[in-house]
Amino acid sequence: MLLKQLSVFLENRPGRITQVTKVLDEIGVNISAFSIADTSDFGILRMIVDKIDVALEALKAHGFSVRTTQVVALVVPHQPGGMHQALEYVDKAGIEIEYMYAFAYNSKAAVVIKADDTEKLVKILSESGYQVLHEGELMQE
Amino acid sequence: MIWNEHAECMDREQLIRLQNERLRNMVSRLYYNVPFYRKKFQEAGINPGDITGIDQLKDLPTTKKQDLRDNYPFGLFAVPQSEIVRLHASSGTTGKPTVGGYTRADLRTWSEVVARSLYAAGVDKNDIVHVSYGYGLFTGGLGIHQGAQKIGATVIPASGGNTKKQIQIMHDFGSTVLACTPSYALYLADTMKEMGMDPSELKLRRGIFGAEPWTEEMRKEIEAKLHLKAMDIYGLTEVMGPGVAMECEHQQGLHIFEDHFIPEIVDPVTLQPVPYGQVGELVFSAVTKEGMPLLRYRTRDLTTMTIEKCACGRTLARLTKFLGRSDDMLIIRGVNVFPSQIEAVLLEMSETEPHYQLIVDRVNNLDILEIWVEVNEAFFSDEIRQMEGLAKKIKANIESVLGISAKIKLVEPKTIERSEGKAKRVIDKRKLVD
Numbered sequence: 390m391l392l393k394q395l396s397v398f399l400e401n402r403p404g405r406i407t408q409v410t411k412v413l414d415e416i417g418v419n420i421s422a423f424s425i426a427d428t429s430d431f432g433i434l435r436m437i438v439d440k441i442d443v444a445l446e447a448l449k450a451h452g453f454s455v456r457t458t459q460v461v462a463l464v465v466p467h468q469p470g471g472m473h474q475a476l477e478y479v480d481k482a483g484i485e486i487e488y489m490y491a492f493a494y495n496s497k498a499a500v501v502i503k504a505d506d507t508e509k510l511v512k513i514l515s516e517s518g519y520q521v522l523h524e525g526e527l528m529q530e
Numbered sequence: 531m532i533w534n535e536h537a538e539c540m541d542r543e544q545l546i547r548l549q550n551e552r553l554r555n556m557v558s559r560l561y562y563n564v565p566f567y568r569k570k571f572q573e574a575g576i577n578p579g580d581i582t583g584i585d586q587l588k589d590l591p592t593t594k595k596q597d598l599r600d601n602y603p604f605g606l607f608a609v610p611q612s613e614i615v616r617l618h619a620s621s622g623t624t625g626k627p628t629v630g631g632y633t634r635a636d637l638r639t640w641s642e643v644v645a646r647s648l649y650a651a652g653v654d655k656n657d658i659v660h661v662s663y664g665y666g667l668f669t670g671g672l673g674i675h676q677g678a679q680k681i682g683a684t685v686i687p688a689s690g691g692n693t694k695k696q697i698q699i700m701h702d703f704g705s706t707v708l709a710c711t712p713s714y715a716l717y718l719a720d721t722m723k724e725m726g727m728d729p730s731e732l733k734l735r736r737g738i739f740g741a742e743p744w745t746e747e748m749r750k751e752i753e754a755k756l757h758l759k760a761m762d763i764y765g766l767t768e769v770m771g772p773g774v775a776m777e778c779e780h781q782q783g784l785h786i787f788e789d790h791f792i793p794e795i796v797d798p799v800t801l802q803p804v805p806y807g808q809v810g811e812l813v814f815s816a817v818t819k820e821g822m823p824l825l826r827y828r829t830r831d832l833t834t835m836t837i838e839k840c841a842c843g844r845t846l847a848r849l850t851k852f853l854g855r856s857d858d859m860l861i862i863r864g865v866n867v868f869p870s871q872i873e874a875v876l877l878e879m880s881e882t883e884p885h886y887q888l889i890v891d892r893v894n895n896l897d898i899l900e901i902w903v904e905v906n907e908a909f910f911s912d913e914i915r916q917m918e919g920l921a922k923k924i925k926a927n928i929e930s931v932l933g934i935s936a937k938i939k940l941v942e943p944k945t946i947e948r949s950e951g952k953a954k955r956v957i958d959k960r961k962l963v964d
Contacts, residue, residue, distance in 0.1 A: 396912040398905050400942050426914050430921075431940055433914060452944045454905045458912040487913055503912070 391459040391507060392522060393441050397434040398454040401427070409434060412451050418444045422501055424490040435490070437462070437501065439525075461510050462522035463500040467493045472500055478517040484510050533649035533681070534642070537789050538844045542837065545845065549792050550583035552817035557581045557590070560825060563608040566601055567591075567825065587794060588802055592813065592826040595628065598768065603629045606822050614821050619667040620767040620866055628866075630669065630767045631821040637676065639818055640770050643787045644677020647776035650785065650842075651736050651761040653707050655682030658733075660700055662710035662718070663741065663864075665689040669771030670741055670864070674709045677773060683707070690714070693721045704733045711864040712744035712752060712760075716895030719755035734758040740765065740772055742861040743852055743962045764849070768827050769814045775849055780841050783848030790818045793847060794826070795835045798856045801826075809834050811856055812849065830857045854963050860956060862890060862897045865934045869955040872901060875927045881909035881920055887946050891959040899936040901928065904943050 399405040406425070413420065422437040438444050441457060448455045465471040472491065479486070484504050491500040499522060504510040514521055532538050540548070558578040560567035570591040571577070581590070597606070604611060615634050619627035632640065653659065659678040663670030671689055678685045686703060688696050690710075697718065699705070708715060715737060722729065734756055740763035752760045764784050765772035774791050775784035786793045794803050795810035804810040812829045832853045839845055860867045869888055876882040885904040890897065903924060911917055921938045929935050947954060 394912075396910075398910050398917075398940075398942060400940075400945070405942075428914060428918065431917070433912060433917070435912070452942070454907060454910040454943050456907065456910055456912060487915075 391511070392437060392462045392501070392524060393457045394460045394501070394503075395436045395438055395441055395444055395448075396456055396458055397436075397448060399425075399432045399434055401429070401431060406434065408451070409448065409453065412447050412453075413438070413444060416440075416443060416447045418447075422490065422492055422499070424501075426488060435488075458503060459507055461502045461504065461507060461514070463502060463514055464520040464522060465498050465500060467496050467498045471498060475500070475514070475517070475519055478513055478519075479504075479510065482509065482513045484513065531649045531652060531654065532843065533646040537787070538646060538785070538846055540789070540845055542845055545788060546584065548789055549817065552789075553584055553587070553792065553815065554578070554581055556815065556817045556823055556825065559608055559820075560823065564606060566597065566606060584792060587792070587815065587826065588796075590826055592801055592828050593824045594828045595768075595830075598628050599626050602626045604631065606824070607631050608823055609633055609820055617667075618669045618672075618767055618771065620669065627667070628767055629822075630771070633820040636770075636819050636821050639790055640673060640773060641676040641680040643770065643773035643790060644673055645680040646787060647763055647773045648674075648677055648681055648683070648707075648738065650776045650778045651707075651738055651763075652759070652779060653678075653681070653683060653736055653738070657706045657736070658684040658686065658704055659707040659709060660686045660688055660696075660703075660705035662688050662690060662696060662708065662714060663772075668864075669765070669767050670711075673765070673771035673773060674738065678707075678709075693718060694725060697722050697725060697727065700732055700734070701727065706733050707736045707738065708734055708756070708758065709738040711741045712739040712748055713742065713863060713892065713895055713897055715739060715752045715756060715760070716748070719752070720895055729755060729757045732757070737761060738763050741864040743854075745962060747961075766829060768824055769816050769829075770819070774814065778840060778842040778844060782840060783836065783850040785840065785842075785844050785846040785848055786835075788846050791816055793835060793849075795833065798828075798832075806836055807834055807850075809853060830855050830859060832856055852963065858956065860888070860890060860958065862899050863934055865932065867899070867932055867934070871931055872928060872955075875924070875931055876903065879924065879927065882906070882924065885943075885946050886955070888956045889959070890956065897960065899934065900939055901936045902939050902941045902946060904946055905940050906943060 419439040420436050424435050426433045445455055465475050487503040489502045561571055561578045613633050614631040616632040618630040661671055661674050665671030675685055735758050737758045737760040749760045762777045763772050764775040769791055775786040777784050792815040794813040796803055796813050798811040809832055812831045812833050813826050815825050816823050834850045835847050837847045858869055872886055887902045889900040925938045
C-alpha cells in the first residue's frame with residue numbers, strides 16, 4: 390500500500406549529492422525515483438530505492454542524517470489529464486499534500502505523494518479506482 | 531576638564547589612606563550583612579578586625595560570575611530590599627542575568643563617576659548628549675543619562691534602534707556628543723551615508739564609546755566618518771555600570787575612579803597581584819557601594835595598569851591596554867554572550883543535541899552571530915517546513931535568552947569538530963584587539 394522513501398539531509402555544499410550517489414553505487418543500490426527539495430541553506434534528498442534498509446545503514450555509517458518516510462505512489466496513465474483527474478479526487482476529499490514528485494515509465498506514470506493523512510489518501514484513491522504501487526513493484530518492468 | 535579635582539588629583543598617599551578606610555568599612559558591612567561573604571571570611575579564618583588596609587586585599591576571597599549566578603537574584607545584596615531603588619541586569623552565563631542592585635547613594639555615586647567621565651572627555655553643560663546606548667535593564671543608557679544630567683548637559687534619551695530617526699534627531703537637535711557602542715557608531719555612520727547625509731552637516735564633536743572592545747583602527751575609522759573625537763569609557767554592571775574608568779584628553783589609558791573602585795591586576799591562577807605594567811586579570815572592589823558591594827570581583831579582562839602621573843594632572847591609576855579575556859565570553863553588539871548559554875538552550879530542547887558552533891563576524895560594521903547546529907536523527911524531519919520551523923524555534927529560544935538575534939544554520943552531523951578537551955565553540959572572525 391505504502392512505499393518507504395529514503396530522505397537525506399544535505400547542506401548546500403558542493404559535492405554532497407555525489408557523496409550520496411557514491412555510497413549507493415558502492416553497495417549496489419538501485420534508485421527508482423529521486424528528487425531534491427531545497428532552501429537557501431540546506432536540501433532534503435528523497436529517493437525510492439530497491440534496498441532501502443541496506444541504503445539506510447550505509448548512509449548512516451557515512452555520517453549522513455537519514456530517515457525513512459511512508460509515501461504513496463499513485464499510478465496514473467501516461468497521457469494528458471492522467472494525473473489531473475486523480476488529483477481532483479484527492480482535492481475534493483480535503484487531503485493536504487505535503488510534497489510530491491512524479492515520473493513516467495512507458496504507458497504509465499507514478500506520482501509519489503506525501504500526505505498528512507496517508508491512510509485516507511490510499512482509501513480515496515482505491516475508492517476512485519486508482520492503483521497504488523507496492524514495495525518492489527517499481528523494479529519489475 | 532576635571533569634574534572632581536579633590537578626588538581625581540588626590541595625593542596618592544592620601545588616596546591609599548582613603549581606600550584603606552573604605553575597604554575596612556566594606557569588609558565589615560559584608561561580614562555582617564551578606565551571608566555569602568561571612569561564610570567565605572569564616573572559612574578563610576578572617577575577622578573584619580584583622581583587615582587594616584589594601585595591602586591585605588590579596589589575602590581576601592575573590593568573587594566571580596558563578597557566585598552571582600549561585601546567589602541569583604538578590605543573594606549578594608548588603609541592604610534590605612526596601613533600600614534598593616533600582617535594579618539592572620546584563621547577560622549571565624546560562625540564561626540567568628547578572629543583577630545589579632542600587633541604593634539611592636549608589637545612584638549618586640554612579641552619577642558622580644559618569645560626570646567625571648564626561649568631563650574627562652571634554653563634555654560640559656553646553657553639550658547636547660545623544661544617548662544611543664540601550665535604556666532599560668542594561669546599564670549603558672541610564673548610566674550615561676544620569677551622569678550627563680548631573681553635569682547639566684542637554685540629554686537626548688534616544689536608546690538603541692530606529693537608526694534613521696536617530697540621525698534625523700541628531701541633525702535637527704544639533705547633538706554634540708554621541709554615546710553608544712563603537713560598532714553602532716560605525717553603523718550610524720554608514721546609515722548616514724546611505725541617507726546622503728554628510729557628517730559635516732551634524733554638530734557632533736565627541737563620542738563616548740564603550741560596552742565592547744574596540745581597536746585603534748576602529749577609533750580612527752569612527753573619527754574619520756563622524757568628524758568627532760572618539761573617547762573610550764569602561765564599566766561593568768557587577769561593579770557599577772559605565773563610569774568605572776575613562777580616558778582623558780591625552781588618551782594614554784583609562785583612569786580608574788579608585789576612590790570608589792579599588793583595582794588590582796592579579797595572576798589569574800594564583801590571584802596574587804602582579805607588578806605594575808605586567809599583564810594580569812583586572813579585579814575590582816567596589817568599596818563605596820551599599821546595595822551590592824562586590825569584593826575582589828574578577829572581571830576576566832586581561833590588561834595592564836600604571837600609577838604614573840598623567841599629563842592631565844589626575845593621579846588615578848590607568849589601565850593601559852586590554853588584551854582580551856580569560857574566559858570564553860563574547861561581546862556581540864554590546865551584549866555579553868556566553869557559548870554555554872547556547873548550549874543550555876539546545877540541551878533544553880528535545881529536538882537538539884548540543885553540537886553547535888558560534889561564528890561571529892562583523893559585516894558593514896554590525897556584529898553578526900551565526901550558530902551552526904548539527905542535525906541529528908531525532909530531529910531530522912523529511913519535510914522542509916518542519917526543518918525550517920525547527921530552525922525558527924531554535925532562533926527564537928536563543929534570542930529570548932541572549933537578547934540578540936542570531937542566524938541559525940543547520941549542518942550535517944559530525945560537521946562540527948569534536949575535540950577531546952574543551953570544544954572550540956567559537957570562531958570569532960572580527961579583529962577586536964590590536
